[in-house]
Amino acid sequence: MQYYPxxxxxxxxxxxxGAVAADTPLRLRLLxxxxxxxxxxxxxxxxxxxxxxxxxxxxxxxxEDYRFYECEVTLSEGLYWYSFRYDSDYGTMxxxxxxxxxxxxxxxxxxxxxxxxxxxxxxPDWLKGGIIYQIFPxxxxxxxxxxxNVPEDRFIQTDWQAQPAYLQxxxxxxxxxxxxxxxxxxxxxxxxxxxxxxxNCIYFNPIFEAHSNHRYNTxxxxxxxxxxxxxxxxxxxxxxxxxxxISVILDGVFSHTGHDSIYFNKDHxxxxxxAYNEFGSPYRTWFNFYEWPHRYSCWWGVPSxxxxxxxxxxxxxxxxxxxxxxxxxxDAGIKGWxxxxxxxxxxxxxxxxxxxxxxxxxxxxxxxxVWEDATNKISxxxxxxxxxxxxxxxxxxxxxxxxxxxxxxxxxxDKLFNTVATILENYPLPAVHTLMNHIGSHDTARxxxxxxxxxxxxxxxxxxxxxxxxxxxxxxxxxxxxxxxQFTLPGVPSVFYGDEAGVEGxxxxxxxxxxxxxxxxxxxxxxxxILGKIRRENSAFADGDFVPxxxxxGIFSFVRKxxxxxxxxxxxxxxxxxxxxLPDEFKSAEVLYGTATDGNAILPPHxxxxxxx
Numbered sequence: 001m002q003y004y005p006x007x008x009x010x011x012x013x014x015x016x017x018g019a020v021a022a023d024t025p026l027r028l029r030l031l032x033x034x035x036x037x038x039x040x041x042x043x044x045x046x047x048x049x050x051x052x053x054x055x056x057x058x059x060x061x062x063x064e065d066y067r068f069y070e071c072e073v074t075l076s077e078g079l080y081w082y083s084f085r086y087d088s089d090y091g092t093m094x095x096x097x098x099x100x101x102x103x104x105x106x107x108x109x110x111x112x113x114x115x116x117x118x119x120x121x122x123x124p125d126w127l128k129g130g131i132i133y134q135i136f137p138x139x140x141x142x143x144x145x146x147x148x149n150v151p152e153d154r155f156i157q158t159d160w161q162a163q164p165a166y167l168q169x170x171x172x173x174x175x176x177x178x179x180x181x182x183x184x185x186x187x188x189x190x191x192x193x194x195x196x197x198x199x200n201c202i203y204f205n206p207i208f209e210a211h212s213n214h215r216y217n218t219x220x221x222x223x224x225x226x227x228x229x230x231x232x233x234x235x236x237x238x239x240x241x242x243x244x245x246i247s248v249i250l251d252g253v254f255s256h257t258g259h260d261s262i263y264f265n266k267d268h269x270x271x272x273x274x275a276y277n278e279f280g281s282p283y284r285t286w287f288n289f290y291e292w293p294h295r296y297s298c299w300w301g302v303p304s305x306x307x308x309x310x311x312x313x314x315x316x317x318x319x320x321x322x323x324x325x326x327x328x329x330x331d332a333g334i335k336g337w338x339x340x341x342x343x344x345x346x347x348x349x350x351x352x353x354x355x356x357x358x359x360x361x362x363x364x365x366x367x368x369x370v371w372e373d374a375t376n377k378i379s380x381x382x383x384x385x386x387x388x389x390x391x392x393x394x395x396x397x398x399x400x401x402x403x404x405x406x407x408x409x410x411x412x413x414d415k416l417f418n419t420v421a422t423i424l425e426n427y428p429l430p431a432v433h434t435l436m437n438h439i440g441s442h443d444t445a446r447x448x449x450x451x452x453x454x455x456x457x458x459x460x461x462x463x464x465x466x467x468x469x470x471x472x473x474x475x476x477x478x479x480x481x482x483x484x485x486q487f488t489l490p491g492v493p494s495v496f497y498g499d500e501a502g503v504e505g506x507x508x509x510x511x512x513x514x515x516x517x518x519x520x521x522x523x524x525x526x527x528x529x530i531l532g533k534i535r536r537e538n539s540a541f542a543d544g545d546f547v548p549x550x551x552x553x554g555i556f557s558f559v560r561k562x563x564x565x566x567x568x569x570x571x572x573x574x575x576x577x578x579x580x581x582l583p584d585e586f587k588s589a590e591v592l593y594g595t596a597t598d599g600n601a602i603l604p605p606h607x608x609x610x611x612x613x
Contacts, residue, residue, distance in 0.1 A: 001064065003066055004104070005031055005032055005084070006102070006103030007102050008101045008112050009421055009425065012031075013028070013029045013030070013031065014026075014027070014028055015027050017424075017425065018115075018424055018426070018427075018429070019115035019117060019425075019427060019429070020114070021116070021117060021119045021121070022075065022076050022077040022116050022117065022119050023074055023076070023119060024074070024075075024116075025072050026072065026073050026075060026114070028043055028073070028082075029069070029070040030043075030057060030068065030069045030084050030086070030095060031068055032066060032067060033065055034067065036088055036090075036093070036105075037088045037089035038059075038086050038087070038088050039086070039087040039088060039089075040087045041056075041057040041059075041069035041084065041086040041087075042054045042056055042057060042084065043071050043073070043084055044084065044085060046081045046082065046111075047075075047079070047080050048078060048079040048080065048081065049382075055071050056071065057069035057070055057071045057084075058071060076116065077117060077118050077388055079113070079114075079116070079383060079385075080114040081113060082112050083095060083096050083103075083110075094106065096109025096110060097109050097110040097111055098110075100418050100421075101421065113426055115375050115387075115388070115427070115428060117389045117428040118389025119389075121428055121430050122430055123393040123394060123430040123433060123434040124363050124434065127200070127492055128433045128434060129492075129535060129539060129543075130198075130199075130200035130201055131198045131200060131201070131487075131492065131493055131494075132201045132202075132203050132436060132495070133199040133201070133202050133203070133494070133495050133497065134203045134204075134205070134438070134441060134442070134496045134497060135202060135204050136182075136214075136442050137183070137184070137204055137207055137215075137228055138181070138182045138227070138228075139182050139498075139514045140182045140186060140187055140190070140497050140514075140515050141190050141515060142160065142180065142182050143183050143186040143188075143189055145185045145229070147181075147183070147226050147229070150226045151226075153177065154177055154179050154227070155177050156179055157181075160180060160514050161514070161516075163463065163510065164178065164512055164513055165178050165509065166459045166460075176212030176213050176214055177211075177213070179213050180514055183233070184228050184233040184234055185229055185236075185237075187202070187237055188233075188237040188240055188241075191240055191241055192244075194244075194246060195246065196529065196532075197495070197528060198529070198532025198535055198536050199246060199495075199532070200247065201246065201365070201492075203251070203367075203436075203494065204249070204250050205442055206218065206250075207250060207251075208220060208221055208225060209225045210258055211258060211260045212258075213512075214442070214512075216251075216305075216340065217257065217258030217261070217305055218253050219258050219260060219262060220261065220262050221318075221325045222325065222328065234329075234332050234334075235333050237333075238333025238334060238335075239333060247334075247335035247336070247365075248334045248335060249334060249335055249336040249337060249338055250329060250336075250337055250338070252325075252337040252339050253340040254308065254310060254345065254349070254353075255299060255308060255310070255341050255344045256298075256305040257286075258305065259276070259303065259305070259306055260304070261274075263275060263283040263286060264283070264287065275289075275306075276293045279292060282314065285315075286309055286312055286314065287309060288307060299344075310345055310346055310349040311346055311348055316349060316352055319353070320349075320352040320356040322356075324356065326353065326356045326357055327356055327357075330357070330360045330361060331360075335361070335364055336357065336364040336366055337353070337357065337364075337365075337367070338368070338369065338396075339353070339366070339368045339369060339392070340369055342370055342386065342392065342395070343370050343371075343379040343386075347385065347391070350368075350392070354366055354390065354391055354392075365393055366392050366393045367392065367393065367394055367434075368394075368396070369395070369396050370386060370395045370398075371398045372398070372399070373399060374386045374392075374431075375387055387431045388428070389428070389430075393430070393434050394432075395435065396441075397423070397437045399422075400420065400423060400435070400437055401437070403416045403419035403420070404482050404485050404486060405447075407485075408451065408478045408481045408482045408485075408571075408573045411573075413551040413553055413554065414551060416551065416556055417551035417556070420489060420546065423435075424546060429543075432490050433491070433543050435490070435491030435492060436491070436494045437486050437492060437493045437494060438486075438494040438496065439482055439486050440496040440499050441496050442496070442508070442511065442512060443507075445505065445507045445511055446498075446499065446504050446506075447479060447496075447499050448472070448475050448476070448479055448504050449467065449475075449504045449506055451475040451479055451482065452474065452504075453465075453467060453475075456506070462506035463510065472504075476521070476523065479499075479524060480524070480527050480606065481572075481606055481608060483531060484569065484610070485569075485571055487531040487534070487535055487541075488535075488541065488567065488569045489558075490544075493535075498514075498516065500520075500524060500525050500528040501516055501519075501520035501521055501524065501525055502516075502521025502524045502525075530593060534567075534592050538565055539562060539565060540564070541567070542562075544560040544561050544562040544567075545559075545562065546559075546560060549570070549580070550580055550581075554572060554574040554578070555578060555580060555603075556571050557601070559583065559586075566585070566586075568582065568583065568586045568589065568613070569609070570603060570608070570609045570610075571607075571608050572605070572608075573606060574605060574606075575606070577603060577604045577605055577607065578603045578607075579601065579602055579603060580600060581599060581601075582596060582601055587599045589612055590611065591610075591611055592610040592611060593608060593609065594607060594609030595607075595609060596609055596611055
């Protein structure tokens with residue numbers, strides 16, 4: 001039999017898979033053929049930003065015509081990179097990483113990553129095994145409750161079914177002043193619906209006073225936007241949600257405010273004060289002025305979004321201090337925060353955010369928006385430490401989202417497996433169990449639209465384009481496959497409101513249509529309810545291991561298991577039917593969804609089988 005020199009995902013070479021807690025002994029084994037004529041073998045281990053260290057590897061036992069060389073290292077918290085070399089009759093040779101996890105004898109490959117996190121890193125248990133439901137609050141449900149102090153310059157859309165507008169005064173532009181009046185009281189009224197879906201966490205897009213319907217241009221961190229309600233409405237919602245086992249987290253937008261805010265006040269909406277109007281304003285140091293007042297730092301160059309100086313002592317205290325913004329709304333009943341553009345916030349500021357949140361409630365959830373692998377992300381001129389135990393609990397899982405979508409739309413199971421395995425290998429387990437596994441959000445086209453067409457065009461074209469009957473039928477089948485993977489792979493599935501009801505739409509503003517109450521796609525909705533029930537009733541989804549079964553071509557099957565139960569999942573993205581032989585322990589298992597017989601999972605075109613041992 002032929003062996004590889006190293007494989008970081010095989011316990012033959014690395015008994016401890018994935019990230020490790022600080023001060024955990026880590027054993028690594030290199031396997032080299034006798035014909036390599038090895039004299040000495042070495043591990044090259046480099047802590048990120050430091051010089052590499054060479055560790056001699058002890059010659060060990062033989063395996064057929066191969067011999068092990070092994071060593072043990074104990075590492076402090078940090079990010080590490082490693083490879084191997086050995087001296088031989090043929091000179092100095094190197095063992096480096098291929099695209100996946102395998103090592104080959106080559107000087108030109110990559111290095112393996114080793115994440116080492118703080119020993120006491122823990123994430124909230126209440127979220128594990130649960131379901132997140134993301135709500136764009138203006139578009140979920142309107143209670144009909146009368147609101148006070150609503151600014152007069154807002155366009156109120158009274159037709160709940162109308163498509164979000166992209167034209168105003170004949171010009172095509174990104175709008176933010178059309179409101180459908182969805183509100184907090186409306187969400188409270190629909191809590192039984194969310195409970196029925198299996199939801200245990202509501203994630204709100206911003207709800208603070210702001211002068212756009214998306215509210216990412218905060219005007220006042222201490223006030224609920226008047227169209228959504230008031231602080232009492234939020235408190236009532238949190239209280240009633242908690243009675244149903246549902247927690248609420250808010251979107252924290254701290255990298256910038258709106259120019260039309262009480263803090264910047266460029267348009268004088270809040271009188272004569274503000275950083276733009278008064279050099280002596282207490283808010284001036286919150287912003288970075290190149291030349292006061294007209295030249296200032298903006299988020300991605302957008303003048304209406306002046307960037308904050310997050311480490312300004314006054315701003316830091318206002319947001320993260322005792323009784324500050326974070327704790328003020330936690331006192332109102334929320335259970336955590338999602339940090340908008342977390343990779344654009346400095347480390348010190350995130351450190352302070354975590355201290356403020358966890359001192360108020362150690363079980364609060366702190367989620368970050370990071371689009372790449374959050375364990376090795378570089379921003380602010382350096383490597384970030386989001387997931388090592390002193391900052392975020394977890395992040396939005398964009399790599400998995402793209403991996404699932406690529407697979408169901410024609411990709412290869414091997415590639416999806418490599419995506420899943422890379423996440424599990426790089427991310428600490430506490431973070432894995434609380435990853436936000438979304439396949440759609442306010443920042444992307446609706447998942448049904450993405451799965452139904454590869455076409456795209458300008459906004460006028462997008463406003464008219466709908467999936468044809470044939471496209472929608474196929475997109476629905478692919479969506480069920482994607483949702484099955486989203487709900488059963490490690491992490492916590494997050495449903496963007498309306499995806500479970502079959503809402504279509506291209507990117508902003510069309511992805512932000514209203515929830516179609518009374519016009520839901522029942523087939524999709526019923527399937528999401530089934531998935532929610534399966535998650536609720538099986539603890540393997542909370543903290544269970546991921547064990548791959550068959551992951552190739554158009555088939556992706558695996559087992560999730562912990563000490564209490566085991567679940568087998570198989571998804572066929574082919575247009576043709578297929579069968580998957582079951583692991584022996586599942587040949588007489590209970591069928592939770594789909595069909596299994598004669599030791600096989602029977603998978604029709606775009607079929608799904610879920611079994612419980």
